[in-house]
Amino acid sequence: MSQVNRKQVRRRIHKRIRRKVAGSAAxxxxxxxxxxxxxxxxxxxxxxxxxxxxxxxxxxxxxKGASNVECAAAVGKMIAERAKEAKVGAxxxxxxxxxxxxxxxxxxxxxxxxxxxx
Numbered sequence: 001m002s003q004v005n006r007k008q009v010r011r012r013i014h015k016r017i018r019r020k021v022a023g024s025a026a027x028x029x030x031x032x033x034x035x036x037x038x039x040x041x042x043x044x045x046x047x048x049x050x051x052x053x054x055x056x057x058x059x060x061x062x063x064k065g066a067s068n069v070e071c072a073a074a075v076g077k078m079i080a081e082r083a084k085e086a087k088v089g090a091x092x093x094x095x096x097x098x099x100x101x102x103x104x105x106x107x108x109x110x111x112x113x114x115x116x117x118x
Contacts, residue, residue, distance in 0.1 A: 028088055068103070
């Protein structure tokens with residue numbers, strides 16, 4: 001019997017999502033990823049191939065850099081502020097193959113509350 005590798009399953013789901021979701025200059029992609037220790041978010045213009053804004057729990061604005069719902073919400077607020085500074089008001093949300101629950105949902109809700117539209 002074959003074993004299910006969670007990383008491979010997530011990568012397969014992410015590849016399927018990326019076929020449909022692409023960022024442009026007018027509406028870049030908000031890519032979210034998390035590990036056991038940190039939460040990361042990037043606003044990416046796929047046409048130009050560059051990162052417009054980024055935030056993570058490694059930044060100084062987040063207390064003690066953990067991978068939990070509170071820190072994910074703080075990263076969501078930071079990424080929205082940095083996207084506004086870069087003159088980005090609307091994004092396409094890319095959950096990175098993760099379920100829209102917990103950290104991913106907290107980050108998305110905090111980004112919406114901070115003024116990012118998606």
